[in-house]
Amino acid sequence: MSPRSETTAPGPPSGRAGPVAAGAASVLLLTSCAVLTTGDRLDNVPHDVSTDITDEPVELVVAYTDDPPVTELVEGFTELHPNVSIELQQTPFSDYIKTVTLAMSSEDPPDLAQYNPGAMRSLIPGGYVLDLDPYSEAYDWEGSFPAASLEPLRADEDAARFGEGSLYAAPGALSVIGVFYNRELLAKAGVEEPPTTLEEFEEALERVAAAGIVPFDVGGLGVGGIHLWNALLNAHGDGGAYRDWVHGVPDSTIETPSALEATRTFTRWVEAGYVPASANATSDDDARADFATGSGAFLVTGNWAAFELDEAMGENVGFFPMPGVDADQEPLISGSSVSFVVSSQTEHPDVAAAFLDHLSSPESARIQLGAGFMPVDTDVTAQEGGVLEEINTAYTRVAEEEGIVPFPDFVTPGMIDRLTPGAQGLTSGTLDEEAFLAEIQTEWDRVHGR
Amino acid sequence: MAGSALLRRGREETRRRPGGRGRGGRSRWRAWLYLLPALVVYLGFAVYSGLNTLLFSFLHWDGFQTPAWAGPDNYARVLTDPLLSGAILNALVLIVFFSLIPIAVGLLLTGLLLGRVRRGMTFYRTVFFLPQVLPLVAVGTTWRWLYADDGMINQALEAVGAGFLTRAWLGDHDLALFALGLIGTWCMSGLCMVLFLSGAQRIDPSLNEAAAIDGAGPVRRFMNVTLPGLRREIGIAAVITTIAALAGFDLVFVTTNGGPAGQTNVPALLVYRLAFNEGSIGAASALAVVLTLLVIVLVGAIRLLTREER
Incomplete structure (x- = not known):
């Protein structure tokens, strides 16, 4: 791309378009190939899992698209843990898959990101999102989250098949x-x-x-x-x-x-x-x-x-x-859910997992209901009648029979x-x-x- | 395209300048220096990305994981997919609405306004050119409501007793493409008119006067004096509007999104879907390359047709 190469060829300007284009093409081929080569799969299985989180100040970044309920849910968690501060990065839904895929695979990824199946097809095979099975076991998420809400968040290593395999996300609000x-x-x-x-x-x-x-x-x-x-x-x-x-x-x-x-x-x-x-x-x-x-x-x-x-x-x-x-x-x-994945490169996997666990709490359930979603904790029901309660009743009945697909x-x-x-x-x-x-x-x- | 036109114009300039060819090594260097800023931008943002697209079209790539060489696979998929041939056919139909009709309307308006309207010309020009200034997303949204079941177009039809014609125009299986095309006509006619008006004002008035003295009426004068004089402007208008018809995306995306049932699919919309919904950067790039070739062929043909004989 150096300007000199364009001017070395003798002859009138009209004859130069060819060589210039050819030069640009060769440079391009070289650079592109370099850019396109990516590394091996990252290690995405957490070690030394703990359900206790630090008292030291921690800063997390969350990439997401749906509001409500994300802001409210994050605020609920930081109120409980004042030493944790969370920076929110919102992207409109139309651009979300592209943005979150690039962000989560970058050198400096957000610690947590809202789940999206389209993005997972690239992120899971690359090992960019944390395998949450160890945390699921430590916190007993099978007991605290409705089974039907966790099932679609499981996938095999190639993200070719969903519904079984490792758990990659936890739901924060259901629809x-x-x-x-x-x-x-x-x-x-x-x-x-x-x-x-x-x-x-x-x-x-x-x-x-x-x-x-x-x-x-x-x-x-x-x-x-x-x-x-x-x-x-x-x-x-x-x-x-x-x-x-x-x-x-x-x-x-x-x-x-x-x-x-x-x-x-x-x-x-x-x-x-x-x-x-x-x-x-x-x-x-x-x-x-x-x-x-x-x-x-x-x-x-x-x-x-x-x-x-x-x-x-x-x-x-x-x-x-x-x-x-x-x-x-x-x-x-x-139905589906507003769920979150954890970056495999995060420095604070325990804190991120604590946030996921908090999504199944009664306090979070009230936030989820207030935002018009179904709560993860089905024991919490909408207070004031109306259509929200009708949805809640219908949902709870189907969820209990594991009928959410x-x-x-x-x-x-x-x-x-x-x-x-x-x-x-x-x-x-x-x-x-x-x-x-x-x-x-x-x-x-x-x-x-x- | 713009770049090659620039180069060609530059060449003509060089030819006209006396002594420009002799030992002009240094002046040529200087010419390149002046061109450099534009050239860098052009190479960086047009040529580089264009060549990248060409490269991607030979890869299996989701834009993210390690790509694999695909050879001609993507082209095979793009050329055998019935969705694509349908989309190209739709784009060709849209040329009628985006290009042919607007040029005809533009010529008609030029003929009506020229020489007759002395005051308020700026007003007409502004009004007809306005659609060009508005963002297409706003235009599309507005027209979607105009065309809606209870929109203004159906209300107007009912008002004149043509209630049996009313329908949700953009949702009609057979008429959606034409309804979409008419939005293009509305957008492009003003552009054509402004181009033709400025071209017509450059025509030597003595030609018109001479024709008038010879007894030619307004229609005759328009056909024999104005129209031939507008050859270049018609060529430019045809090129701009044809590209808009073939490569257009935003208008379709906001009004019908290719629907109903793919009746208004256009190639650019499918490029977008392949790349950003399906994550097939390779197939999207292959389709983009095919679309570019189609544009080059058609625009080449238009330029050949409207070339001025020397």
């Missing part, structure tokens, strides 16, 4: 999807009680539509369509097969009879007009705002919307998990880009059910092999 409903609109349509089976739900939808009310607000431009399909998938059961599929267990498939049945229910609802034709042009934010202002009777989304809907609609909003085909079948809800876009980093257009195709009636499932399975095969 689930379900059905929010507008009480006034349901009463107007003559629907008295929230449905307890899928059949009852379809009857309710029929009545709502007959009363001239929009049944669902769906943000099909975003993930709204996926959530509706996912909730129906849960309702049709088959939790074991789905769980294997999400975790990348060899030979798993989504092309099962129950998934096909769920997808057919989705398209039947589209054809009946329960999913509005405008869904594909509606963003998640717009769908939520429409529902909050009384447009549709139902909205399928996560409890992260609960706080906002509670503020906007008050007593008028309710929540139930998508009901199953049979009233007494094993309940299943898709990960979201389908967890499967591969590119899955969201198959699911979104797929759900849109189902909504516009241009994609049939089998083709939709085959498309998703192709993406699964591409990453996990058959």
Whole structure:
């Protein structure tokens, strides 16, 4: 790249572009190859694990994206341990995977970072995140965290298969999807009680539509369509097969009879007009705002919307998990968590682990509830009724039966880009059910092999 | 592209300067010295990153772990994936909306404004050019609401008794691409008009007067005097708008994100997804290289067509 090399070649300027480009290319090839060579896997198993933490001043850095609840949870911990000060580094979600991957693999990584499956596929194989099994044993996290919330945070050494292997993160707040409903609109349509089976739900939808009310607000431009399909998938059961599929267990498939049945229910609802034709042009934010202002009777989304809907609609909003085909079948809800990993290069693994342990405390549970999330400690329940309590009750029931499963876009980093257009195709009636499932399975095969 | 144009212009300058060629070794050195700052920036940020992309396109790499040599694998994937051919086809359709229609509209507006509007020209120019100044993200968000089920476009249709036509335009399987294209038309027409107006004002007025004396009406004068005089501006407008159509990302990302069901996928959107959602830097780079080649071929063709005969 030295300017001299550009001027050594004789002749008019016009003849120089070639040599200059060639010179630049050779320099580039050399430097790039040097940059691209990275070292071996780091040692990521902690030694001398202790559940006592130091009284000396400690400074930790936490990289994260979701607020609430991260700031509040961190403050709760530092209040308890005044000698620990924590610096927060927030990145918007759209840039988070890239940023956290680069930061955690750098020379000077943050001590803790919010978990993200996409980032883990690079960070775990490199040994950049701490294997938390020794701490899990020391603190008995299997006893203090709900099992279903820890399961997706386990992975093998190559991060090819999730759901088993070492524990790499601990959850700080949990989320689930379900059905929010507008009480006034349901009463107007003559629907008295929230449905307890899928059949009852379809009857309710029929009545709502007959009363001239929009049944669902769906943000099909975003993930709204996926959530509706996912909730129906849960309702049709088959939790074991789905769980294997999400975790990348060899030979798993989504092309099962129950998934096909769920997808057919989705398209039947589209054809009946329960999913509005405008869904594909509606963003998640717009769908939520429409529902909050009384447009549709139902909205399928996560409890992260609960706080906002509670503020906007008050007593008028309710929540139930998508009901199953049979009233007494094993309940299943898709959910995820705001979880944290520890850097394998941190100087204070014991303090970081103490922070993770604190996430399962009753004090943290109250913070998690206050922020609209489900608490890790399910013994703590929401005080004041309303929709938050309804979500809490529903969640606790499903969590106790270990019915919380990960979201389908967890499967591969590119899955969201198959699911979104797929759900849109189902909504516009241009994609049939089998083709939709085959498309998703192709993406699964591409990453996990058959 | 900008760089090579610069070099070419520089060459023309050199040729015109008398004595510039003789023993001009030292002046040439000095010329390079003046070019140096721009050259360093250009090499560092355009050429270097471009060549890097080319290199990445031959790797299996997630942007992070040790990369592995991929040979032509990424190109094979990119060229055989039906998603990609669909996206390129969509981009070609968008050229009609981003380039052809705006040039036609720009010419029409130029013909209407030229010579007739004496006062308020700045006003018209500002109004029509405004879309160029606004960030595309704001433009996209605004249009998404205009096109929405209960948006202004449907309200207007209902007001004139065309309620049967209303729909969520950007969510319509068959019409989303055209609806998206019209946003591009809105953005690009003003740019074309401003380019053409400034070009038309440079045309020698005596040509127009002579044509008028010979009895040519306004339409005839526009076709025979103004239009040929705008050849270069039309070429520039076509190049800029075609690149916007082929390489555009932000507008699609905010309005439809490729939906519904991939009907408005464009190559740049897929590059983004491959790189940042899927973590396949190699495949993303290969697609970017293919896209660049496509732009070069089309822009080359446009320049050939609009070249002035000497």
